[in-house]
Amino acid sequence: MAKYSYIAKDSRGKEFRGIIESGDKEEAKLKLNQLGLYDIFLQDLAKARRFKFSLAFLNFQKTDLALFAHQFSAMISAGLPLVKCLSVLSRDNEDLKFKAILEQVIFDIQNGLSLSSALAKNPKIFSNFFVSLVKSGETAGILPQVLKRIALHLEKESDLKHKVASALSYPVIVGIVAIAVVGFLMVFIIPVFKKVYDGLRVTLPLPTLFLIYISNFMVKYWWVLLLTAIAVFYGFKKLRAKNPRFGFLWDYFKLWIPLFGKLNRKIYTTRFIRTLSAMLSSGVTLGRSLEISDEVLDNRVSSSVIRALQRNINQGKSLTEVLEKQKLFSPLAVQMIATGEQSGTLEEMLNKTADFLDEDIDHAIKRMMVRLEPALTFATAVLVGYIALAIYLPMFDIFRNLGGR
Numbered sequence: 001m002a003k004y005s006y007i008a009k010d011s012r013g014k015e016f017r018g019i020i021e022s023g024d025k026e027e028a029k030l031k032l033n034q035l036g037l038y039d040i041f042l043q044d045l046a047k048a049r050r051f052k053f054s055l056a057f058l059n060f061q062k063t064d065l066a067l068f069a070h071q072f073s074a075m076i077s078a079g080l081p082l083v084k085c086l087s088v089l090s091r092d093n094e095d096l097k098f099k100a101i102l103e104q105v106i107f108d109i110q111n112g113l114s115l116s117s118a119l120a121k122n123p124k125i126f127s128n129f130f131v132s133l134v135k136s137g138e139t140a141g142i143l144p145q146v147l148k149r150i151a152l153h154l155e156k157e158s159d160l161k162h163k164v165a166s167a168l169s170y171p172v173i174v175g176i177v178a179i180a181v182v183g184f185l186m187v188f189i190i191p192v193f194k195k196v197y198d199g200l201r202v203t204l205p206l207p208t209l210f211l212i213y214i215s216n217f218m219v220k221y222w223w224v225l226l227l228t229a230i231a232v233f234y235g236f237k238k239l240r241a242k243n244p245r246f247g248f249l250w251d252y253f254k255l256w257i258p259l260f261g262k263l264n265r266k267i268y269t270t271r272f273i274r275t276l277s278a279m280l281s282s283g284v285t286l287g288r289s290l291e292i293s294d295e296v297l298d299n300r301v302s303s304s305v306i307r308a309l310q311r312n313i314n315q316g317k318s319l320t321e322v323l324e325k326q327k328l329f330s331p332l333a334v335q336m337i338a339t340g341e342q343s344g345t346l347e348e349m350l351n352k353t354a355d356f357l358d359e360d361i362d363h364a365i366k367r368m369m370v371r372l373e374p375a376l377t378f379a380t381a382v383l384v385g386y387i388a389l390a391i392y393l394p395m396f397d398i399f400r401n402l403g404g405r
Contacts, residue, residue: 001021116132193391
């Protein structure tokens with residue numbers, strides 16, 4: 001049973017907070033509804049604890065930002081002044097740097113800045129997506145509703161990342177274990193066998209000689225391997241950032257790599273559609289919504305598609321004309337967007353499409369793991385088996401020679 005912290009209201013609008021145990025979020029919401037509580041916001045406590053370490057370095061997580069947005073929305077809906085809301089949220093927040101940021105936001109508002117302008121001064125915490133929606137909420141006079149929409153969007157984003165991270169945890173752990181086992185064998189075990197074979201003056205077969213060569217290199221030049229790995233890592237990051245062509249090719253590779261590419265395309269599609277839906281539903285113009293969606297995705301291939309969409313919009317054309325020609329977004333998603341454009345219910349159709357794709361991603365992850373788990377196990381077995389065989393091959397010759405005598 002998972003534990004969830006919740007914020008909810010009863011029929012009179014009174015706010016309640018607490019912790020509830022349940023199998024999943026839907027069951028938790030049902031239990032709270034049975035208690036007469038509605039307008040529910042839930043946060044997985046186990047997930048919040050996993051984020052606590054990063055918070056110490058103020059890598060402020062979207063799950064926590066979602067909670068902030070939901071609390072902010074509830075307080076404004078209750079009629080509290082803007083500065084009072086922020087003061088209470090600042091006082092209740094345990095993260096010292098985020099508290100300091102909120103205090104600076106309060107100071108800026110008291111000195112004449114709008115909420116969106118004050119938030120925009122902290123882009124590492126409050127993204128263009130967050131700030132743009134807040135600005136639209138201020139302009140339209142629907143700030144509480146927009147903040148709630150932000151909270152739900154950030155929660156969905158966090159859930160999506162958590163699904164992917166959970167799915168990748170198994171192959172990462174298997175990979176780390178395999179590297180550790182192979183490293184241990186190469187650095188500590190093979191040198192022992194080499195000394196034994198040197199003492200016996202045995203003619204070593206090619207697989208054993210190759211293994212001993214690799215082992216000697218790792219023992220003598222481990223620091224070269226370490227420095228090379230660090231140089232490759234930082235060189236790759238710099239090349240991707242500075243060289244647009246290389247960056248585009250890498251982003252393209254991520255979207256079309258065997259096994260993972262299809263899942264990546266679905267994730268990008270879901271994030272694009274959900275972001276676009278949240279922006280349009282909050283009154284942000286389509287052009288600006290596409291611009292922010294591009295920033296959220298941070299992929300050069302998707303950027304090229306979104307720029308084409310923007311050109312079409314500027315020329316008075318529809319989204320569908322561009323989406324039908326590209327291969328990034330699935331045909332089903334394109335068809336649902338086309339239906340929304342034709343019927344004038346684009347925001348609603350975008351939401352339905354994102355929800356459908358969320359379920360599709362769950363199934364895709366399960367299918368991927370069914371293929372990946374045996375493949376990783378087999379690859380690890382082959383690698384360790386080769387090392388064991390190469391180590392013991394000379395012994396077969398020794399036993400054969402002894403038997404001949």
